[in-house]
Amino acid sequence: MNYLSHRPRRLRSSPILRSLVRETRVTPSNLIMPLFIVPGDKVKLEIKSMPGQYNWSIDLAVEKCVELYKAGIRSVLLFAIPDLKDDSGSASWQKDGIIQRVIPLIKKAVPEMFIVTDLCFCEYTSHGHCGVMRDGKLDNDATLEGIVKQTLSHAQHGADMIAPSGMIDGCVGAMRHVLDENGFHELPIMGYSAKMASAFYGPFREASQCAPQVGDRKSYQMDGANRREALREVQLDIEQGADIVMVKPASLFLDIIREVKDNFLVPVAAYNVSGEYAMVKAAGANGWIDERKIMLETLTSIKRAGADIIITYFAEDFARAYAESGGEL
Ligand code: PBG
Numbered sequence: 001m002n003y004l005s006h007r008p009r010r011l012r013s014s015p016i017l018r019s020l021v022r023e024t025r026v027t028p029s030n031l032i033m034p035l036f037i038v039p040g041d042k043v044k045l046e047i048k049s050m051p052g053q054y055n056w057s058i059d060l061a062v063e064k065c066v067e068l069y070k071a072g073i074r075s076v077l078l079f080a081i082p083d084l085k086d087d088s089g090s091a092s093w094q095k096d097g098i099i100q101r102v103i104p105l106i107k108k109a110v111p112e113m114f115i116v117t118d119l120c121f122c123e124y125t126s127h128g129h130c131g132v133m134r135d136g137k138l139d140n141d142a143t144l145e146g147i148v149k150q151t152l153s154h155a156q157h158g159a160d161m162i163a164p165s166g167m168i169d170g171c172v173g174a175m176r177h178v179l180d181e182n183g184f185h186e187l188p189i190m191g192y193s194a195k196m197a198s199a200f201y202g203p204f205r206e207a208s209q210c211a212p213q214v215g216d217r218k219s220y221q222m223d224g225a226n227r228r229e230a231l232r233e234v235q236l237d238i239e240q241g242a243d244i245v246m247v248k249p250a251s252l253f254l255d256i257i258r259e260v261k262d263n264f265l266v267p268v269a270a271y272n273v274s275g276e277y278a279m280v281k282a283a284g285a286n287g288w289i290d291e292r293k294i295m296l297e298t299l300t301s302i303k304r305a306g307a308d309i310i311i312t313y314f315a316e317d318f319a320r321a322y323a324e325s326g327g328e329l
Contacts (some may be wrong), residue, residue, distance in 0.1 A: 019328060024304040026296070026329075028072040028322055032116060032269075033315035036207050037061045037098050038081050049203035050274055051281045053313050055081065058098065062105045065113050072319040075114040077163065077311055078102065081123050081208045088132055089124030093149040100157040107158055116190065117159040119150055119175075120166045122210040129212050130166035130220060138220055144174045151175045155184045163246070165192040167220045167233075173240035190269055190309075191242035194230035194256055197221035200249045200275030207274065230256045231263060238266055244309065249273040251298055254305035261306025270307035272298065277313040292321055296329050 011021050036047070036055045043057035056064055065076060080098035082091040091097055099117055106113055121143070122130045131143030147168060154162050164171045172191050179187050197218045205211040222229060230253075234245045243266060247257045250270035261268050280298070284291025295314045302310050312318070322329055 024300055026299045026303050026310070026318070027327070028315070028319040029074060030303060030308070030310055031073060031299075031315040031318060032075045032077050032309060032311040033068055033073050034077040034079060034118075034311060034313060035061055035064065036079050036081060037102055039083050039098065047203065047207040049206050049278050050313060051285065052317070053207065053277075055207065058102045058105060061102055062109045065106045065110050068316055068319075069110045069113055071316055072323060073315050074112070075116060076106075077116045077118055079118050079123060079208055081210075085124055085126040087126060088146055089121035089150075090146075092119075092121060092124040093146070093153040095153075097153070099159075100153060103154075103158040114160045115158070116161045116163050117154045119147065119154065119162050119164040121146060121150075122166075122212070123208045127213050128210050129215075130217065131168055136215070138168075140169050140220075143168050144170055147171055148174055148178045152178050152182060155179055155182070155187055159187070161188045161190055161244075163190040163192060165195065167192065167195050167217075167222065170240070172237045172242045176241035188243035189241060190244040190246060191237035192248055192271070193234045193237040193242060193245040194253070194260070195221050195246070195248045196224035196253065198224060198249050198252075198273070198275070200252070200273045203274035203278045224253070227256060227259065231259060234260050234264060238264060242266065244269050246271060246311075247307075249276060250302045250307065250310065250312075251276055254301060257302065257305040257307050267308040268306050269309035269311060270302050270305075272302060272310055272312035272314065274313065280314075292317075296321075 012018055038055045040057040041059055044060050045055040047053045082098055084091055103115055120130050122128055127133055129138055132139045172189055175189055237245055245266055246269040247253050248271035250272040257270050280294050283289045299310055
């Protein structure tokens with residue numbers, strides 16, 4: 001005689017049944033692919049700590065967008081790494097800047113591609129900090145002036161959405177104001193709202209040559225130990241007009257993603273950052289883990305935690321695996 005009244009295993013007995021009851025599915029339409037763009041022509045330079053990711057010159061970035069679109073990726077997040085850096089990061093708002101030139105060219109080649117621009121200063125400043133420095137400290141309000149110029153420039157050159165990543169107080173409000181004043185009422189802002197000061201950005205800083213020359217980012221990026229502060233940052237960004245809020249890094253902050261999802265009514269994005277990517281790639285290359293399965297588990301967990309959007313360097317790999325599997329990964 002068998003007295004078991006519950007047998008959850010019944011629903012796991014076949015692939016079709018497991019698929020019928022699966023609660024969370026990642027699809028390529030959830031994903032945004034970051035791209036790093038550098039000056040020059042025909043440049044495709046692999047980023048050592050991020051195998052499969054490159055610094056692209058504008059011409060090849062455009063070609064890459066065509067390929068990505070064919071693979072099923074509908075959105076990219078653009079970072080520019082200019083040759084000339086200065087104290088204020090003025091290369092970020094020049095008419096002939098990298099972002100300003102690349103957006104129209106991508107739009108011409110792939111009109112449907114949704115282009116998000118990262119808005120920050122660390123790639124553009126000689127000191128590598130995310131704003132204007134005064135007496136060794138980041139001057140928040142002086143930085144806002146540059147943010148306004150960069151925002152307007154991205155909008156005027158065709159960005160579909162702007163994502164400020166500097167963790168500067170009042171940034172989203174200043175952006176919303178200048179966008180509305182100039183007729184860009186419909187342009188959404190995706191705030192990097194709860195962005196932690198994290199060593200997981202290490203490979204990104206190699207890719208974009210934006211490590212701070214002196215000090216670190218702890219006076220503006222958040223302490224990852226703080227849950228309530230993360231919610232406060234999210235709340236402030238929403239109050240200032242953020243249309244989407246982001247938690248970053250993603251897989252170490254699944255609890256924060258869930259809390260943001262449960263406490264606020266705007267879509268939630270999560271950034272699966274460079275260090276998360278690098279670790280999976282390195283272990284995969286060594287044959288220590290199954291890279292494809294780990295990618296899928298990671299992205300599924302981030303989505304299950306509550307992310308509607310995942311920004312990930314795996315976007316292309318995922319889209320190709322998804323297509324090969326007929327959408328049943
Ligand atoms: C710029 C910026 C960074 C990342 C996104 N935007 C670097 C940083 O804050 O140091 C990190 C992305 C990644 O690691 O993949 N402020």
